[in-house]
Amino acid sequence: MDHRPQAWGRPRDDVYGAYDASYLQTSGPKNATQSPVVTGTSVIALKFKDGVVMAADNLASYGSLARFTDVKRLRVFLDSSVIGFGGDVSDMQYLDRHLNELAIDEAYDNDPSAAPSDGTSPPGTLNAANLHKYLQKLMYKRRNDFDPLWNQLLVAGLDADAKPYLASIDLRGTAFTSPTLATGFGSALAQPIMRRYASTEEQAASRTREEAIEVAKECMKVLYYRDARSLDRYSIAVVTKEGVELKQDELLERQSWAFAERIRGYGTQTV
Amino acid sequence: MFRNNYDNDSVTFSPQGRIFQVEYAAEAVKQGSVVVGIASKTHVVLVAIKRNAEELSSYQKKLFQIDEHVGIAIAGLTSDARVLSNFMKQQCLGHRLTYGRNMPVRSLVDMIGSKAQINTQHYGKRPYGVGLLVAGADENGPHLFEFQPSGMTEEMVAFAIGARSQMARTYLEKNLDAFADCGREELVRHGLKALKESLVQDKELTVENTSVAIVGVAKAKDGTTKMEPFKVFDGQDVNAWIGGAADDKEAAAAEGMDVDDA
Amino acid sequence: MFPELSPGPQLLPGPRRSPKADTGALATHQTSIGTGYDLANSIFSPDGRNFQVEYAVKAVENGGTSIGIRCKDGVVLAVEKVITSKLLKQSANKRIATVDRHLGVVYSGMVPDGRHFVDRSRDEARAWRDTFKTPIPTADLASRMGGYMQAYTLYQSVRPFGITAIVGGFDSELEAPVDGEVGNGPSVGAGGKNPDKKYGGPFLYMIEPSGLYWGYYGAATGKGRQAAKAELEKLDLAGTGALTLEEAVKEAARIIYVAHDDSKDKEFELEMSWISGAGGPTKGKHQEVPKALREEAERLAKKSLQDDDDEDEEKKEDDKMEE
Numbered sequence: 001m002d003h004r005p006q007a008w009g010r011p012r013d014d015v016y017g018a019y020d021a022s023y024l025q026t027s028g029p030k031n032a033t034q035s036p037v038v039t040g041t042s043v044i045a046l047k048f049k050d051g052v053v054m055a056a057d058n059l060a061s062y063g064s065l066a067r068f069t070d071v072k073r074l075r076v077f078l079d080s081s082v083i084g085f086g087g088d089v090s091d092m093q094y095l096d097r098h099l100n101e102l103a104i105d106e107a108y109d110n111d112p113s114a115a116p117s118d119g120t121s122p123p124g125t126l127n128a129a130n131l132h133k134y135l136q137k138l139m140y141k142r143r144n145d146f147d148p149l150w151n152q153l154l155v156a157g158l159d160a161d162a163k164p165y166l167a168s169i170d171l172r173g174t175a176f177t178s179p180t181l182a183t184g185f186g187s188a189l190a191q192p193i194m195r196r197y198a199s200t201e202e203q204a205a206s207r208t209r210e211e212a213i214e215v216a217k218e219c220m221k222v223l224y225y226r227d228a229r230s231l232d233r234y235s236i237a238v239v240t241k242e243g244v245e246l247k248q249d250e251l252l253e254r255q256s257w258a259f260a261e262r263i264r265g266y267g268t269q270t271v
Numbered sequence: 272m273f274r275n276n277y278d279n280d281s282v283t284f285s286p287q288g289r290i291f292q293v294e295y296a297a298e299a300v301k302q303g304s305v306v307v308g309i310a311s312k313t314h315v316v317l318v319a320i321k322r323n324a325e326e327l328s329s330y331q332k333k334l335f336q337i338d339e340h341v342g343i344a345i346a347g348l349t350s351d352a353r354v355l356s357n358f359m360k361q362q363c364l365g366h367r368l369t370y371g372r373n374m375p376v377r378s379l380v381d382m383i384g385s386k387a388q389i390n391t392q393h394y395g396k397r398p399y400g401v402g403l404l405v406a407g408a409d410e411n412g413p414h415l416f417e418f419q420p421s422g423m424t425e426e427m428v429a430f431a432i433g434a435r436s437q438m439a440r441t442y443l444e445k446n447l448d449a450f451a452d453c454g455r456e457e458l459v460r461h462g463l464k465a466l467k468e469s470l471v472q473d474k475e476l477t478v479e480n481t482s483v484a485i486v487g488v489a490k491a492k493d494g495t496t497k498m499e500p501f502k503v504f505d506g507q508d509v510n511a512w513i514g515g516a517a518d519d520k521e522a523a524a525a526e527g528m529d530v531d532d533a
Numbered sequence: 534m535f536p537e538l539s540p541g542p543q544l545l546p547g548p549r550r551s552p553k554a555d556t557g558a559l560a561t562h563q564t565s566i567g568t569g570y571d572l573a574n575s576i577f578s579p580d581g582r583n584f585q586v587e588y589a590v591k592a593v594e595n596g597g598t599s600i601g602i603r604c605k606d607g608v609v610l611a612v613e614k615v616i617t618s619k620l621l622k623q624s625a626n627k628r629i630a631t632v633d634r635h636l637g638v639v640y641s642g643m644v645p646d647g648r649h650f651v652d653r654s655r656d657e658a659r660a661w662r663d664t665f666k667t668p669i670p671t672a673d674l675a676s677r678m679g680g681y682m683q684a685y686t687l688y689q690s691v692r693p694f695g696i697t698a699i700v701g702g703f704d705s706e707l708e709a710p711v712d713g714e715v716g717n718g719p720s721v722g723a724g725g726k727n728p729d730k731k732y733g734g735p736f737l738y739m740i741e742p743s744g745l746y747w748g749y750y751g752a753a754t755g756k757g758r759q760a761a762k763a764e765l766e767k768l769d770l771a772g773t774g775a776l777t778l779e780e781a782v783k784e785a786a787r788i789i790y791v792a793h794d795d796s797k798d799k800e801f802e803l804e805m806s807w808i809s810g811a812g813g814p815t816k817g818k819h820q821e822v823p824k825a826l827r828e829e830a831e832r833l834a835k836k837s838l839q840d841d842d843d844e845d846e847e848k849k850e851d852d853k854m855e856e
Binding site for chain 1: 658
């Protein structure tokens with residue numbers, strides 16, 4: 001046995017083989033993030049005539065393990081926009097800190113106490129469209145640096161003309177807008193439902209807040225049953241001219257996976 | 272060689288706490304021909320007198336567009352103005368690229384202020400020898416700023432800098448209350464009238480020596496904003512305005528002549 | 534214009550000027566002028582003074598009065614903005630700056646230098662957030678900015694700041710969220726806290742051109758600092774005196790009005806900001822004092838001055854009567 005201090009606490013070569021230090025090499029190609037680690041699943045969002053509704057469950061998975069069950073994946077920016085995060089949770093934390101600093105910068109010149117009394121943000125503050133453009137540039141730069149932030153983001157709020165605004169950005173910097181949007185599994189499972197509610201801007205502009213919330217809940221229900229990385233605890237935000245209404249501890253009511261007990265013929269069951 | 276021991280550079284305070292180099296730089300602004308700016312609730316106008324070095328040479332431009340929504344009027348060293356103008360153009364483009372909107376005019380002006388201040392605190396640098404009037408419109412409406420070589424930037428309702436500009440400022444102070452509700456044309460008229468006050472005797476506004484620039488913004492009833500992008504007018508495009516700015520005395524004189532003819 | 538200057542790294546010392554051999558004037562310790570020791574920054578005179586720093590203080594003493602009041606539940610900053618031209622847009626040119634959500638700065642002296650100070654303060658506050666994942670405490674910002682100002686007294690290649698800055702802040706008394714907290718966080722908080730100790734609270738510092746700074750209950754600088762200090766000292770700020778934030782706003786307005794010299798100076802505009810704790814009117818943020826409150830404070834300030842004048846008049850009258 002090697003008793004020299006420099007060997008203390010190290011796996012023994014005679015038991016485990018020589019330590020492979022190749023990944024510690026400082027020269028040669030560098031590996032940045034190649035896959036997400038702790039992840040959030042779908043975020044869904046849909047416009048209605050006065051604003052946007054967004055929802056995401058409160059789960060952060062570690063692989064297939066339901067690791068954290070109280071994670072807040074909808075973040076408010078400057079009391080006037082909401083960002084929904086799918087994908088890597090630590091990259092979400094980074095973005096959250098970054099956006100916090102951006103919000104502080106914004107407050108230098110736009111004194112919140114000078115805001116109009118009707119609840120709207122003072123003119124000149126970054127709106128959802130500005131924020132979306134900024135995040136797109138950020139994500140695209142990181143992808144070109146070969147060090148992407150492993151997220152897909154939905155940005156909801158109002159544009160410069162105070163019209164509802166909803167857009168997405170992914171880890172490649174791809175960005176687009178749509179009357180309804182979903183990330184991750186939601187783009188396969190929730191989008192068809194939301195498109196039934198509104199497939200065009202015109203249709204979305206004729207829908208009410210209540211209708212939009214109803215459809216969002218319906219989508220969350222479907223996701224809870226069909227997406228294996230989902231949860232019945234979720235957050236839902238409504239953005240309008242009046243600001244952001246965010247509820248972070250909602251429960252899909254009267255839902256149960258109990259029926260699964262009786263299902264036979266799947267997985268490791270032999271009977 | 273020097274007037275006193277404290278005016279050799281911009282890193283020495285005089286015993287009274289003044290920095291003479293910065294004050295001398297402000298003198299360079301007064302060497303430039305006069306420029307006037309006025310803001311209303313909807314528009315900002317800049318007007319300027321252009322100079323030519325000699326009879327056959329062209330006139331030096333005084334008004335420059337920075338971005339769709341901002342422009343400047345300069346008085347002082349033109350080459351220093353170009354440094355600031357290029358910087359401002361880059362900032363506006365960068366802001367448009369990252370946020371997809373017009374750069375707020377105050378942020379822009381603050382940036383050149385900070386840039387200029389550095390030149391007044393480090394050895395081997397000199398203050399900019401130029402003053403600017405910055406006219407722009409953003410989500411907070413129209414704005415007019417004055418920039419000085421010291422790095423001082425202030426938002427004004429109306430202002431004039433350059434040679435003999437005190438006369439123009441006196442005119443502006445007299446008519447200050449009228450500006451807020453002025454329309455575009457009225458504002459230009461006031462601008463040119465102020466400009467005239469600063470002219471040396473028997474010099475006149477002509478299509479050759481007069482520049483006008485306008486930028487505007489108005490909030491429509493449905494909440495959308497309508498922009499009139501910054502635009503500079505020269506030559507024949509300012510002819511009608513010059514005619515419109517003929518003061519009452521001139522107009523009376525012209526009328527008097529008519530009477531005589533009759 | 535500058536043929537003798539060679540371009541080079543910014544912090545290289547400039548050409549040295551040898552002090553004049555004749556130090557006769559210095560023997561009196563009366564004057565700095567003519568000795569040569571006042572011609573460049575960072576030069577000690579034989580009696581240990583840096584005259585360029587003293588001259589920078591002169592620039593401060595010419596500026597509009599700034600004050601700060603630290604009361605039990607917050608901080609108030611106020612400044613007298615002398616109206617140098619009628620053409621200035623009213624209340625558009627702010628002199629009190631927000632440095633971080635909970636921090637405000639006001640200054641007297643050379644305004645562009647003040648803007649530089651604010652820019653640097655914001656950089657410091659951001660850098661602190663990046664490193665420590667928590668808002669910078671007011672004391673640490675004062676320390677960092679004191680260090681920054683001091684560095685500008687060390688080299689011949691720069692000049693000192695022509696400002697004295699007042700830094701006000703409210704360090705949060707609440708449990709700060711753990712960095713990157715995405716859920717409800719640990720139920721016990723970040724830990725390491727002494728339950729008997731009070732954390733956070735209002736703080737006020739004043740930094741001079743030399744880089745020297747102290748903490749204050751009431752701070753004043755600029756042209757009217759003497760009168761303002763006299764008024765501040767009358768307030769029971771250090772003791773158990775129960776001056777509330779709103780009362781402090783009214784006192785601040787009154788003090789700026791008292792410090793303003795009507796006979797000598799032009800008109801002025803009053804600008805005020807305040808910072809309360811999370812439970813107070815600004816919810817821990819540095820904000821401009823709302824227009825209604827400021828106007829009320831100004832009305833009271835004017836009334837108080839009026840009353841004082843009347844009293845003086847009466848006294849004079851009385852004196853006459855006695856005669």
